[in-house]
Amino acid sequence: MDPELAKKLIAAVDRMPAFPKNVQELLELTRHMDCSPKEVVLVIEKDPVLTVKILRVINAAYFNLRRPITSVNHAVIFLGFNTIKNLSLGVAAIGILPAHNSADFDGQQCLLHSLSCAGIAQQIALRVADVDPMECYVAGLLHDFGKLVLAQYFPDEFKQALEHSLTHATSLHLSLREIMGIDHSSIGAMLVEKWRFPEKLVEAIRYQYGPELKDTPMIACVFTANQISKKLAFGFAGNTCVEELPPSIVTRLGGNLDEVIASLGDLAPMYEEAKKFSRM
Numbered sequence: 001m002d003p004e005l006a007k008k009l010i011a012a013v014d015r016m017p018a019f020p021k022n023v024q025e026l027l028e029l030t031r032h033m034d035c036s037p038k039e040v041v042l043v044i045e046k047d048p049v050l051t052v053k054i055l056r057v058i059n060a061a062y063f064n065l066r067r068p069i070t071s072v073n074h075a076v077i078f079l080g081f082n083t084i085k086n087l088s089l090g091v092a093a094i095g096i097l098p099a100h101n102s103a104d105f106d107g108q109q110c111l112l113h114s115l116s117c118a119g120i121a122q123q124i125a126l127r128v129a130d131v132d133p134m135e136c137y138v139a140g141l142l143h144d145f146g147k148l149v150l151a152q153y154f155p156d157e158f159k160q161a162l163e164h165s166l167t168h169a170t171s172l173h174l175s176l177r178e179i180m181g182i183d184h185s186s187i188g189a190m191l192v193e194k195w196r197f198p199e200k201l202v203e204a205i206r207y208q209y210g211p212e213l214k215d216t217p218m219i220a221c222v223f224t225a226n227q228i229s230k231k232l233a234f235g236f237a238g239n240t241c242v243e244e245l246p247p248s249i250v251t252r253l254g255g256n257l258d259e260v261i262a263s264l265g266d267l268a269p270m271y272e273e274a275k276k277f278s279r280m
Helices: 003-015 021-030 037-044 048-061 072-079 081-095 107-125 133-142 145-153 155-167 172-180 184-194 199-206 217-231 247-253 257-264 268-278
Strands: none
Touching: 003 145, 003 184, 021 037, 021 081, 037 048, 037 072, 037 081, 048 072, 048 081, 048 107, 048 133, 048 268, 072 081, 081 133, 107 133, 107 145, 107 217, 107 257, 107 268, 133 199, 133 217, 145 155, 145 172, 145 184, 155 172, 172 184, 184 199, 199 217, 217 247, 217 257
16 A cells, blocks of 8 residues: 555544544543443443433344343343443444545445444344354444545545446455555554454454455354345445355355345344434
């Protein structure tokens, strides 16, 4: 990559909006090993909108709960301290996305795709060993955020890549690599690293394509959910190419893409929930 472009990309990531004060407080608090779950709950509950969204995500994801989760404290007990922290940051990230961008890229449709990918990744993770379903939800939610950085700060190059992808029927990440020398997964990883998400979540975003695709449970869930979301046209994030599952993911999930889709059953309720959430 051109060194000058690298500087511009770093500057673009730095110019992305900051988290609200209470979320910055959460980030600062969780940097300390001795912080308690009670302190985290108190910080989250300062923001009623964030609290409502977190509880909505959890109750939609675990729809078969005997009783709905009605408080952040209950959510921490049910899902654990780190999971709630990451979910809080993921939900907060939606709220700071620019409403418009210079590339006229439809951020609302991209968000709907990301929410759908998140919900599907969470459902897949329920049947995969050694992975946290809600962390997969957060990774699915954030996997395309790099596109929004590029649409905002590199609109001409991003438009060109979108047109190239559609004209040549190739994946958008390949078009971006050809035109810019870098794709949105690398930018997205830089962004979530800046936001201090865990390394395995950064890894899931950075290594989600092609030869760099890593064989981890979280990446298997997010990669598959991304393909399903595209195949079923759940939102649109600028990429129409649906990729088949590589052998390592087929082995982890016990089937190819169509077989995984069939095993998940009716995804319409999840998609309807994603549409409602995208409008909140």
